[in-house]
Amino acid sequence: MSVVLDELAQGYATSTVIENLSVTLRPGITALLGPNGAGKTTLLRTLATIMPPRNGRIRIDDVEIDGERSARKVRDRIGYLPQDFGFDPRMRVADFVTYAAWMRGVPSSQWRRFVDETLEMVDLTDRRRSRMRSLSGGMRQRAGIAWAVVGRPRVVLLDEPTVGLDPRQRLQFRKIIAGLDDTIVVLSTHLIDDVAAVCDRVIVLHGGTARFDGPVDELAALGHDGLPGHSPLERAYMRLLPEGEQLL
Template identity: 85%
Template sequence: MTIVLDGLAQGYGTSTIIENLSVTLRPGITALLGPNGAGKTTLLRTLATIMPPRNGRILIDDVEIDGERSARRIRDHIGYLPQDFGFDPQMKVVDFVTYAAWMRGIPSNRWREAVGETLEMVDLTDRRRSRMRSLSGGMRQRAGIAWAIVGRPRVVLLDEPTVGLDPRQRLQFRKIVAGLGETVVVLSTHLIDDVAAVCDRVIVMHGGVARFDGSVAELSTLGHDGLPGHSPLERAYMHLLPEGERSL
């Protein structure tokens, strides 16, 4: 699976959020870093085919996504977890994840196996019969991650997936993501240590443009001791922000 963004522009109403963004995404784990309002969520919604491009092009495996008809051809291959995902509080966890499998077009004779495997991956097997309303915030977030990855879609888009997870659960999340293999994974996060632990590539966004696109190691070289931050990667991120936004 390859995703090509060519001169992408995106926005809401009269506001432009992303301007002239051109990147190619291939299998591997890409982090989106940037302050609130940088365009990360808008980009994920565009990649999820929820929003057609305002200008420019998006191609997923050479299929140009220019409307609902073309979007339908590719959605079965995309798992998307918004930051604030909705759910029926009365629904059982197993039914919530099975519903995701149905929406993704997974054949019904594979639901039991796919859902069971996914609930084991997110450590919710023992809560499979629990109702969503009864889950803690961290459990609910893990159920959302299960929604996004059930059936191993070829593209997984995660918006702040580790919010609400405790340190042990975050380590487990990293293991899950690292095991997705030949999947295009794009995750938006504010947690630099998650980026350092699991990501192959980093795109730093600010003001709707990509200020950096490269490997974690390449980003780490941009920082220096005079910048705020507790690690080379944090200082490198601060280096890419406008000078007026670097103070803590």
């Protein structure tokens, strides 16, 4: 399983957000770091086949995504959780996750097994019959994570997935993500400690380009005591930003 971006350019109207980005993703957990506006969400939307590339190429396994027809061939392999995901507030939690399984092409004979398994993973088994509107913010976020991983998609894309989770729930999230074997996981986050805890690789985006792409420990090694930050990884991240943005 692989996802290949070759000189990808992406943007909105006359604005270019990503420019000439070449990346190959393989199974493991990759963090996307970068300030607001760096292109993290745009990249995830492109990987999810919501936005066709403006220029360059994207290939998922053996399928080059060049339009809606090719995108449909791979969408059942992708689980995507946007930062602000929509839901029918009247829908029950189990139905919400079942709907995701249906959209992903999971056979109906396997819906119950996958939904039960996934609700247990996110600690929502006892709320399976609750309406989505009755959930707390943290519970809704966990339901969204269940939406993204039900059916065991080959690619899981998560945009700020730990927003609204308390410390215990964040630890549970890390356990869930670490258990996604043989899966390409791309995690956009501002929380450096989540990166240090579960990620194998970091891509730092700024100005539409990758300022860094490599293992977490290699990024941490770039930090030094003269930079702002409370850990080597934070200091290394700040080092990659322009001087005027090196503020905590």
